[in-house]
Amino acid sequence: MAQAWQMPNPDLGVPKPQGPRIPTPGNLVPDQQARIRAQNQAMMDEADRYLAEKEQREKVVQEAADEYARHQQGQADFNAEFAARNKPQYEAAYQVLAEMLNGQRKASLPLAVFVVENSYVAGELNYASFTADLDELATICRGLAGSDTSPTARFMALHRLMTDTVQVSYAGQVVSRHLPYRYDFEDFRGEQDYRKMFVTKLLRTNTGQCHSMPLLYKLLADRLGVKNYLSMAPNHTFISVKDGRGALYRYETTNGHFTTDAFYMSSGYIKAGALKQRTYLDTLTLRENLACQLVDLASGYEHYYGYDEFIKKCADLALKYYPQGMQARILAHNVALARFVKPWKAAGQPSPEVARTLPQLRPYMAEVERWNQALAEVGFEEMPKDQYDRWLNALEQEKARLASQQAAARFAPSAAK
Numbered sequence: 001m002a003q004a005w006q007m008p009n010p011d012l013g014v015p016k017p018q019g020p021r022i023p024t025p026g027n028l029v030p031d032q033q034a035r036i037r038a039q040n041q042a043m044m045d046e047a048d049r050y051l052a053e054k055e056q057r058e059k060v061v062q063e064a065a066d067e068y069a070r071h072q073q074g075q076a077d078f079n080a081e082f083a084a085r086n087k088p089q090y091e092a093a094y095q096v097l098a099e100m101l102n103g104q105r106k107a108s109l110p111l112a113v114f115v116v117e118n119s120y121v122a123g124e125l126n127y128a129s130f131t132a133d134l135d136e137l138a139t140i141c142r143g144l145a146g147s148d149t150s151p152t153a154r155f156m157a158l159h160r161l162m163t164d165t166v167q168v169s170y171a172g173q174v175v176s177r178h179l180p181y182r183y184d185f186e187d188f189r190g191e192q193d194y195r196k197m198f199v200t201k202l203l204r205t206n207t208g209q210c211h212s213m214p215l216l217y218k219l220l221a222d223r224l225g226v227k228n229y230l231s232m233a234p235n236h237t238f239i240s241v242k243d244g245r246g247a248l249y250r251y252e253t254t255n256g257h258f259t260t261d262a263f264y265m266s267s268g269y270i271k272a273g274a275l276k277q278r279t280y281l282d283t284l285t286l287r288e289n290l291a292c293q294l295v296d297l298a299s300g301y302e303h304y305y306g307y308d309e310f311i312k313k314c315a316d317l318a319l320k321y322y323p324q325g326m327q328a329r330i331l332a333h334n335v336a337l338a339r340f341v342k343p344w345k346a347a348g349q350p351s352p353e354v355a356r357t358l359p360q361l362r363p364y365m366a367e368v369e370r371w372n373q374a375l376a377e378v379g380f381e382e383m384p385k386d387q388y389d390r391w392l393n394a395l396e397q398e399k400a401r402l403a404s405q406q407a408a409a410r411f412a413p414s415a416a417k
Helices: 030-102 109-120 127-145 151-163 199-205 212-224 261-265 272-276 286-305 309-321 326-346 362-377 385-398 402-415
Strands: 166-170 173-178 228-233 236-242 248-252 257-259
Touching (some): 030 286, 030 309, 109 127, 109 199, 109 212, 127 166, 127 212, 248 261, 286 326
Antiparallel strands (some): 166 173
């Protein structure tokens, strides 16, 4: 018997509604409503705090930006004002050195050193005070030598002044003490503060390095009649002195001891070309010392203004009177490189091979390569700072070497002859 068709139950297999999922005032008890209101208020308070803190942060940032802009403008104004005073000082110093070199002015190493250092500080130094300091130190040395006016006695007096504490007496009473000069290992290249290179800084603080200490020694030795010379090694300057028979001795002002050519050669950065061309280990003439002061003048200038035509002018004049000078060659090379960089970047920074073929780069590239060759002729190789640090520390070990003691023992009697 056929069954009658029936409508399926539409609710089968379908979950029944469980009520609204979002709470409403109508289905919450009063304490739940209060909790929700508190949560909502806390969220709004947190949002208000965030917006207030954000506004404060933005205000602080804007104030800092404004202050930085004011500082930058102030720094720019200061730089412009300083350059207006400083650059003429450099030009005047260059003129003084040029006149000394060409014979228009009497050559004076103390004046040359002074004008170089005075240029860097925009004329704040006083030449009369500088020479008075040198005269006072020379007078102390003469007092230490006593009645013995021989070069040997004065050499030993200067040695004592440089390396020992000296009591200065007047009428039998100690009126002052002169402390020995010490090596300043902090920023000894003057990369952070170029004044670290200055003789005036050495006089003021009794600390210096291998640039200022030999210079001061020479300025005093010249006053005392001790025959002496400045000599060069890679990144280093030392003193050469002659005894009465003309024998040459190396005196290291950084530790107050004699040393040998072999020690300087041990750095590995003195090549045969440099010795052949008298770049290293030679004794510099007064004119060559003045040419080195041009290099010092340009080096101080570069700290302020970079490599420009003033540095090129200094390098050219220095090389005219001291053509084998390594530092002047390096300056000339760096100026050529600075000239090359701008058009090279504009051309898309091509490789050297491509740069040689481009008309707009060819003359600049040729100048750079010319100075590369000039440096290669004297075997130039940049001594890394850590290598120089190790070599410099070896100076302390060198003090104990028997060769140094023997050289000092031979110098005194032979110099007296």
